[in-house]
Amino acid sequence: xxxxxxxxxxxxxxxxxxxxxxxxxxxxxxxxxxxxxxxxxxxxxxxxxxxxxxxxxxxxxxxxxxxxxxxxxxxxxxxxxxxxxxxxxxxxxxxxxxxxxxxxxxxxxxxxxxxxxxxxxxxxxxxxxxxxxxxxxxxxxxxxxxxxxxxxxxxxxxxxxxxxxxxxxxxxxxxxxxxxxxxxxxxxxxxxxxxxxxxxxxxxxxxxxxxxxxxxxxx
Amino acid sequence: xxxxxxxxxxxxxxxxxxxxxxxxxxxxxxxxxxxxxxxxxxxxxxxxxxxxxxxxxxxxxxxxxxxxxxxxxxxxxxxxxxxxxxxxxxxxxxxxxxxxxxxxxxxxxxxxxxxxxxxxxxxxxxxxxxxxxxxxxxxxxxxxxxxxxxxxxxxxxxxxxxxxxxxxxxxxxxxxxxxxxxxxxxxxxxxxxxxxxxxxxxxxxxxxxxxxxxxxxxxxxxxxxxxxxxxxxxxxxxxxxxxxxxxxxxxxxxxxxxxxxxxxxxxxxxxxxxxxxxxxxxxxxxxxxxxxxxxxxxx
Numbered sequence: 343x344x345x346x347x348x349x350x351x352x353x354x355x356x357x358x359x360x361x362x363x364x365x366x367x368x369x370x371x372x373x374x375x376x377x378x379x380x381x382x383x384x385x386x387x388x389x390x391x392x393x394x395x396x397x398x399x400x401x402x403x404x405x406x407x408x409x410x411x412x413x414x415x416x417x418x419x420x421x422x423x424x425x426x427x428x429x430x431x432x433x434x435x436x437x438x439x440x441x442x443x444x445x446x447x448x449x450x451x452x453x454x455x456x457x458x459x460x461x462x463x464x465x466x467x468x469x470x471x472x473x474x475x476x477x478x479x480x481x482x483x484x485x486x487x488x489x490x491x492x493x494x495x496x497x498x499x500x501x502x503x504x505x506x507x508x509x510x511x512x513x514x515x516x517x518x519x520x521x522x523x524x525x526x527x528x529x530x531x532x533x534x535x536x537x538x539x540x541x542x543x544x545x546x547x548x549x550x551x552x553x554x555x556x557x558x559x560x561x
Numbered sequence: 562x563x564x565x566x567x568x569x570x571x572x573x574x575x576x577x578x579x580x581x582x583x584x585x586x587x588x589x590x591x592x593x594x595x596x597x598x599x600x601x602x603x604x605x606x607x608x609x610x611x612x613x614x615x616x617x618x619x620x621x622x623x624x625x626x627x628x629x630x631x632x633x634x635x636x637x638x639x640x641x642x643x644x645x646x647x648x649x650x651x652x653x654x655x656x657x658x659x660x661x662x663x664x665x666x667x668x669x670x671x672x673x674x675x676x677x678x679x680x681x682x683x684x685x686x687x688x689x690x691x692x693x694x695x696x697x698x699x700x701x702x703x704x705x706x707x708x709x710x711x712x713x714x715x716x717x718x719x720x721x722x723x724x725x726x727x728x729x730x731x732x733x734x735x736x737x738x739x740x741x742x743x744x745x746x747x748x749x750x751x752x753x754x755x756x757x758x759x760x761x762x763x764x765x766x767x768x769x770x771x772x773x774x775x776x777x778x779x780x781x782x783x784x785x786x787x788x789x790x791x792x793x794x795x796x797x798x799x800x801x802x803x804x805x806x807x808x809x810x811x812x813x814x815x816x817x818x819x820x821x822x823x824x825x826x827x828x829x830x831x832x833x834x835x836x837x838x839x840x841x842x843x844x845x846x847x848x849x850x851x852x853x854x855x856x857x858x859x860x
Contacts, residue, residue, distance in 0.1 A: 417683055418690035418821075425822020429803070504698075509822070516825035520805075524698050525814045528835055532828065 351541045353493040358460070358552060360468040366444075368469020372461035374493060376451035379458050381465035385441035393440065398433035405445045405458065419455055423462055426509045426519045430463075432472040441471070452496040453481035455507045455521060460545065467553065476512040478545040479519075480538035481505065484530055492541050506534050510542035512549075594800055601788050608637075608794070613837055615779075615792040618845070620737065620852045622745045630746025630770070634738040637794065638728035640672075643720060643738035645746050649760060650717040652708065660707020660715035664692040666722045666735060673727035673795065684731075691819060692722065692735055695808055699776035699816035702743060706771055709751050714760055716748060729795040732806050732819075736778040741849050745856075746770040776816045777845040778808040779838035786824045791837060805831075807838040811846060 354375030363369035366382035386399055393400045403424040405416045412420075427443065443465065445458050459479030466473060483494040483502035491498055499505055504524030511518050517535060526534075589596045589607075600607045610616070616637030625631035628644035652659060666688040668676045676682060681689070696702070707716040720742065722735050747767035751760050782793040782801035793801060803823025808816040815835065820826065 414686045414690045414693075417686040421683060421687045422821045425803075427822070429823050429825075506818075511825050514825060516827060517820065517831070518825050519822045520818050520820040522698070522815070522818050523694060525700070525810070525816045527814055528832070531815060531818060531835075532832075535828065535831075 351492055351537060351544065353541055353544060354495070356460075356545070356548070358464050358548075360464055360552070360556065366465075366469075368465045368467070368471070370461055370464035370468050371448070372457055372464055374453055374457045374460070375495060376449055377453055377457045378448040379454070379461040380446040380448055381458075381461040382444045382446075383441065383465045383469040383471070384444075385469075385471075386436040386439035387442075389438060389440035394438050397437050399431075399436040399439045399441050401428055401431065401433065401441045401443065403427070403443045403445065403462075406447065408447045408450065419458065422455065422509075422519050422521055423458055426459060426477055427462060427466065429518055430473050430475050430477050430511065431466065432474055435472050450496065452494045452499045453479075453507075455479060456481040456493070456509075459509050459519075463549070467549075474513075476546065476549060477509050477518055478512075478542050478549070479507060479509050480541045480545070481507045482534040482537055484524075484526060484534070488530075490530075490534060490537055492537055504530070506531070506538075508535060508538045510539055512542075512546050515539045515542060593796065597797065597800060598785065601784055601790070606790065606797075610792075612789065613791045615841065615844075616794075618737070618848060620741055620848055622741055622852050622856050628742075629748065630742045630744075632738050632741035632745060634734050634741065636730055636734045636737075636792065638726050639724070639730055639734050640726040641722055641724050641731070641734040641738045643722045643735075643742040645742050646719045646721070647716050647746070647748055648719065649709075649714060649751070649762075652712060652715040656704070657712035658708050659704040660709075660717060661704060662693075662696050662702060662707075662718045662720060664696060664720040664722065664739065665689055666692060666724070666731075668724050668727065668731075672724040676727070687821070688731060688735060691732060691806075691817070692720075692739060695736060695776055695778070695817055696739075699774045699808065699810055701740065701772060701774050701776055702770065703773055709760070710753055714751070714753070718743075718746070727795060729793045729798045730780045733778045733780050733792065736776060736808065737845055737849075740772070740775060740777065740845075741852070743770060744772050744849060744853060774810045774812075774816075775842070775846045775849070776808050776810045777838075777842040778806050778817070779834070779841040781805045781807075781834050781837075783824055783826065789830055789833065805834060807834050809835070809838045809842045811842065813839050813842075 356374045358372050360370045368383040371380045403420045405420045456479030483491045484504040504526040506522045509519035619635040621633040624633045625644045629647045630645040633642045668685040670678050750763045750766040783803040806819045
């Protein structure tokens with residue numbers, strides 16, 4: 343388990359553990375403050391005929407909440423995570439096969455979607471699937487006084503006027519996915535994107551360090 | 562094999578290529594991506610539109626007489642009908658002074674071959690969630706207005722959106738239908754009988770719902786990671802690499818910037834989309850006002 347302290351753009355302490363499950367082809371748990379998501383990837387495996395795509399792999403994302411059954415909110419988050427993964431994975435290398443990504447929420451203390459995205463990316467890396475770039479998720483909240491809070495807790499989310507989650511790619515640091523709540527001005531949106539981009543560098547540095555540390559042990 | 566869509570008359574302008582419809586049809590079925598690219602290269606679309614041009618929007622208000630409010634929207638071929646039913650309910654314990662709005666988007670097998678009968682699929686559920694988020698973010702209706710008796714009685718508005726013909730850009734059509742139907746909604750007056758403490762509904766006397774904001778969406782598709790097209794048709798939606806929906810209100814505040822994954826987007830392109838969305842908001846608000854006025858004049 344590695345933990346990264348935060349400075350500059352304030353993210354909560356975050357950490358990750360890879361390959362912690364034995365059955366999936368890749369797994370990771372990602373922790374941001376008290377928010378924690380466990381991800382597992384199966385595949386490339388055989389695909390159901392009804393879901394088969396002739397020129398690329400079918401990616402399925404399942405999001406399991408901590409209590410109860412997945413609802414409409416989880417469905418829309420699944421869609422966001424799936425389409426982000428589809429953009430970064432080289433799915434055409436595995437035509438007519440299936441990839442399944444399961445995200446189990448262990449604890450939700452705000453910024454759940456960004457934590458899920460980070461866990462998903464780490465799990466895909468652990469599974470060794472070919473990707474064109476990495477991605478990470480950053481959540482920004484704008485409070486009633488107009489200040490931008492990155493990686494908010496559940497309490498901060500509740501008090502905020504607007505909430506935005508972005509997925510940023512590692513190649514050009516551009517926005518892959520955006521999901522927003524509340525109303526905001528164009529200027530605030532641009533500011534939040536800029537803040538997320540600088541925060542993403544920190545997360546990508548963490549990705550790089552953790553992979554380096556992991557492979558320096560095995561080699 | 563790669564080939565350019567080029568007519569025998571040596572014209573590269575697809576709009577003038579109508580002399581060769583069978584050839585075009587073959588290319589469209591066999592190489593749909595190449596087919597669309599050849600049009601986009603000429604800065605136009607296969608239905609003759611420009612890249613930033615919306616399809617004709619038609620609006621009909623009050624189409625369902627049994628609903629408390631209704632609207633039918635056509636965006637090219639895409640047709641969405643919205644019916645609003647108001648019911649009396651108990652407010653939640655967390656928000657005793659508020660009513661609530663329950664939107665639901667239905668994509669029946671009738672509207673496209675891609676939808677199967679049975680429980681709602683991922684697209685329908687994601688659309689319902691998106692509409693619920695837009696209602697909450699834009700504060701189109703203040704839920705306090707729906708309260709009748711604090712902690713005891715409130716209105717719940719069931720907004721059922723049904724797609725009758727699916728030809729792309731479902732979200733834009735849904736938002737317009739919802740907004741027009743809300744503006745058409747008239748709630749009956751409710752008085753509470755002091756002796757029996759039971760509510761009495763006066764169906765004769767109705768008042769209009771106060772619509773605070775006018776959120777309108779504009780959807781975009783990104784083709785080949787770079788070309789931005791507006792108001793995509795179903796065929797274009799399935800071929801493009803990313804979708805984006807921007808919802809703005811009349812004060813040019815953004816209520817939603819929804820981009821569920823796909824290829825990345827630069828800041829300038831995003832700004833372009835936001836500007837286009839703001840123009841679209843003004844166009845649609847004008848359209849809704851015009852239709853409402855014509856309905857009132859007819860009565």
